[in-house]
């Protein structure tokens with residue numbers, strides 16, 4: 010039995026979390042759930058972090074956190090809980106598999122099978138911004154050698170464990186010679202420790218073009234935070250849908266699992282949303298806590314449902330899909 | 343007669359420049375050419391800017407600059423001449439049309455017809471980097487209100503002139519509330535001055551995903567420098583090839599026209615390269631200096647050549663293409 014912290018989140022969050030928990034519990038997941046309230050309600054009660062000390066306490070105590078999407082209110086002062094959690098818990102690695110389910114989910118890139126390993130604490134996400142003059146604002150992009158070493162080593166270790174063959178690094182080091190240059194240099198250094206794994210570097214502009222056009226040439230990709238944010242959405246979407254992708258945020262002690270998409274407030278409460286992204290996050294969680302048997306069972310049931318053409322609205326397409334269902338019917342299937 | 347400054351560049355530069363000049367002169371372009379030497383040879387002679395004072399003189403005097411791709415030597419100390427030119431001449435707007443040529447050039451996105459208007463002087467391209475400690479480096483992302491106003495107004499004016507219907511802004515202002523937040527706020531302000539043109543804002547992660555998946559929903563896009571760099575390569579590539587796209591860098595006084603791709607040293611001297619990107623730059627130049635008759639003639643001849651299936655190696659595809667030709671044969675055609 011592992012106790013996990015669960016946050017049902019905002020917007021479509023509660024629906025997809027209920028669906029996800031129902032599925033994994035039905036498959037026999039040996040978990041106990043401690044629920045916390047974070048996000049919109051907490052923000053609007055005047056807490057600009059969107060989270061209470063007790064909730065932090067639970068997250069740190071249980072070490073495993075399954076989180077539905079959260080709505081951060083517009084406007085200054087409110088801090089993104091995603092970013093805060095990643096930083097406070099030292100979740101330096103964000104792992105995002107983007108794999109086509111051709112021919113069951115419509116995609117222009119049937120052979121795509123890649124994983125983006127995104128640095129998760131540094132870069133422009135450090136959140137250091139200031140008003141320089143009345144008309145000039147600045148944001149600091151921060152890259153550290155230990156930060157680069159941790160994430161790049163993680164990417165190579167991950168590739169080796171998963172039997173993947175190649176790690177590709179994206180940076181813009183022809184312009185940012187010091188910051189992105191450091192990331193690239195550390196990549197080249199660490200690559201020499203993994204002679205069994207191919208390595209290559211692309212300048213991000215042409216690399217992103219290649220990714221959007223011919224994603225099947227990539228395997229594992231590692232890159233600074235902001236690039237990883239943008240390109241994991243691109244990769245997930247062209248593989249089928251951002252709604253199908255989950256994400257593992259891994260640190261030395263704790264880990265957080267989530268969907269890569271947002272809380273989609275306009276779709277909330279309508280039993281429409283696809284729970285697959287969060288479910289994929291939950292499957293990564295089950296693997297992480299060594300309940301691989303359950304993870305496999307859930308993954309197979311999910312694949313079978315998708316293959317049977319039982320699709321939510323976002324991936325429904327005449328021809329490939331058979332029936333269009335809501336969140337709860339999808340979970341039941 | 344307009345005198346233009348021409349730099350033949352490095353790698354495939356000389357070949358594609360010769361081809362481009364041959365084509366536009368054959369079409370009757372009323373231009374005189376003043377050639378300057380910039381780039382690799384100048385860098386390697388010990389000039390870290392890659393350009394001499396005399397070359398600057400010519401560029402400033404003639405005001406119109408047609409530039410082939412340049413190779414910046416690897417390693418610290420060398421400054422990208424692209425970036426220097428854009429900054430020194432105040433070329434604040436970088437206009438990059440990405441239009442499919444379906445069914446003549448193979449593409450998964452036949453209905454794509456968009457223009458990226460990229461801010462060209464600020465952002466992480468300001469080149470302000472420093473070593474903070476032995477293990478920490480930083481780069482400054484700089485956004486100014488006048489910079490935002492200029493580029494966003496340019497995008498709306500451009501849309502109106504070209505009869506385009508919508509301007510879309512991409513930022514990551516849920517994280518960078520001050521810098522990207524300023525860009526977004528100025529966008530919303532200026533949009534109210536153009537009630538005839540639709541406007542919308544996307545967070546860049548999901549916006550980029552939409553662009554890579556369903557580019558036909560976009561029309562004119564405006565965004566900060568680095569996002570524009572990456573997404574214009576993505577858009578050009580999925581429209582057909584980065585080798586087909588040209589770029590206009592526009593300032594109050596001067597303008598520079600180029601291909602969006604690089605100098606491809608490995609393809610150099612083999613009469614292989616596709617001159618279309620630079621030719622598209624030259625067509626934008628002809629329009630800019632009000633030789634629209636010649637611009638149209640060249641554009642039509644180019645389209646006819648592409649439509650006739652006379653393709654260079656990079657866009658050659660069994661089925662769509664008829665004959666594979668080299669740089670000079672393409673120009674002759």
Ligand SMILES: CC(C)[C@H](C(=O)O)[C@@H](O)C(=O)O
Pocket residue numbers: 089091092238269516517547
């Ligand atoms: C919600 C937002 C802060 C977050 C990010 O930018 O990292 C999201 O886009 C993601 O990719 O997980």
Ligand SMILES: CC(C)[C@H](C(=O)O)[C@@H](O)C(=O)O
Pocket residue numbers: 183184214422424425571602
């Ligand atoms: C060569 C490089 C400095 C340049 C840039 O990053 O702007 C290029 O990629 C471009 O898009 O024109």
